[in-house]
Amino acid sequence: MDMDADWRLPRPNVPLKVGRRPKGSTLSKIDSIASTFSLLATPLVAEAVERARELSTESDAEGFHQLRVALRKLRALYWAYSPYLGEEATTQASEEFRRLAAVAGETRDWDIAGDLLRVAQHSRASLALLVSAAQDKRAQAVLDSRTLLNSDTVEPFLNDALLRAQTALQACCNDLPIQAFAEERVRLAQRAFMKRSKRTARSETAHEEELHDVRKAGKKLRYLLEFFEPVIKGGHGRAIKALTSVQDTLGQFNDIAASATLIRGESFSAVPPEVVQESLQWLEKQKWRRMRAAARQVRALCA
Known part of the structure; x- marks a missing residue:
């Protein structure tokens, strides 16, 4: 499901109500559809929130990459549960996961482009100016990403999206x-x-x-x-x-x-x-x- 429109970020920070298992536990065949969603989605949301917080002070390429991966996995998970979440809820959440992943990916994309240009520079010295310009673009992308990935807005959105999905699934497939x-x-x-x-x-x-x-x-x-x-x-x-x-x-x-x-x-x-x-x-x-x-x-x- 590839959508490009934005979903307005909700402002209130809704606390999550997630049943927790002992550390290291995995899914079981006797688990319900609703409970497995919580077990799978909760750590992904926690990962994304933590990465967004870290990026307010750090600009490590791996941090941007891991945030994008967590958001991509959330999109896949929402697709998997879409028959019970409903098309509208799945579309809205997936659109925003996609948008946030694209924002996180901009810095990562300039890192990759810069690395490729440095390889090309070994045989094409004239590319030194472009390598330097790519570094400047990367620095600007970091500033833009920090503004758009502010944890004060990303965290409430992710928490709210997770809570809505949990509520919907518990209402219709808590025993399936x-x-x-x-x-x-x-x-x-x-x-x-x-x-x-x-x-x-x-x-x-x-x-x-x-x-x-x-x-x-x-x-x-x-x-x-x-x-x-x-x-x-x-x-x-x-x-x-x-x-x-x-x-x-x-x-x-x-x-x-x-x-x-x-x-x-x-x-x-x-x-x-x-x-x-x-x-x-x-x-x-x-x-x-x-x-x-x-x-x-x-x-x-x-x-």
């Missing part, structure tokens, strides 16, 4: 067991992933949009397998490992494609246009090489 539901949601995610993978495998030439679709579908499937592995039938460790490997390759391609898009969409007043163009040409070559590698791995997965 999780196993059959979890297996069905994983099955749907797997079907979507394989459909996109087979479409890519049939293509003689790798297409950027198709690979992006495979990457997003694979990420959702992997998150769901990780969420529900304790309660669904069969061992899924091998599938998670295979998906992680494919995601790594697709992620390398995506980093280059996203960096090219980022640089192409920015203005660099202190950098000659021909230098920017030189960087884009280098990134384009790297992108096609990564695309071919990603397409080969997807085909191997479908064989």
Whole structure:
């Protein structure tokens, strides 16, 4: 579910009412649909809130990345429970998770672009000006992210979204067991992933949009397998490992494609246009090489 509109952040900080288990406990097949949502969502919300707090004083790239990961996992989790949460509630929460993840990702994107440009600089000394400009863009992205990811607004929103979802689920599926539901949601995610993978495998030439679709579908499937592995039938460790490997390759391609898009969409007043163009040409070559590698791995997965 990919939506771009914003959801107005609620101001009041609503305290969470979450039943807690002993540390280290996992999901059980006898748990209800409602209780498993709380067990899975609560640590993700806590992680996102903690990362947002840390970013008010720190600018570590890993902190931005982990915040984005937590928000992406929340989107996948809300998709999984959407049959009981309802389309409107799922859409509203997912839109805001997506927006916040994009804000967190801006700094991370400049980190990745800067790293790629420094690699290119080894053989293209003229890119030094662009590397410096990318560092300035990264610094501005940190300031923007800190403003938009203020924990005084992010924390109330996440707490409120979690409490609303818990209330809705407890009202309709507090007594329904999780196993059959979890297996069905994983099955749907797997079907979507394989459909996109087979479409890519049939293509003689790798297409950027198709690979992006495979990457997003694979990420959702992997998150769901990780969420529900304790309660669904069969061992899924091998599938998670295979998906992680494919995601790594697709992620390398995506980093280059996203960096090219980022640089192409920015203005660099202190950098000659021909230098920017030189960087884009280098990134384009790297992108096609990564695309071919990603397409080969997807085909191997479908064989």
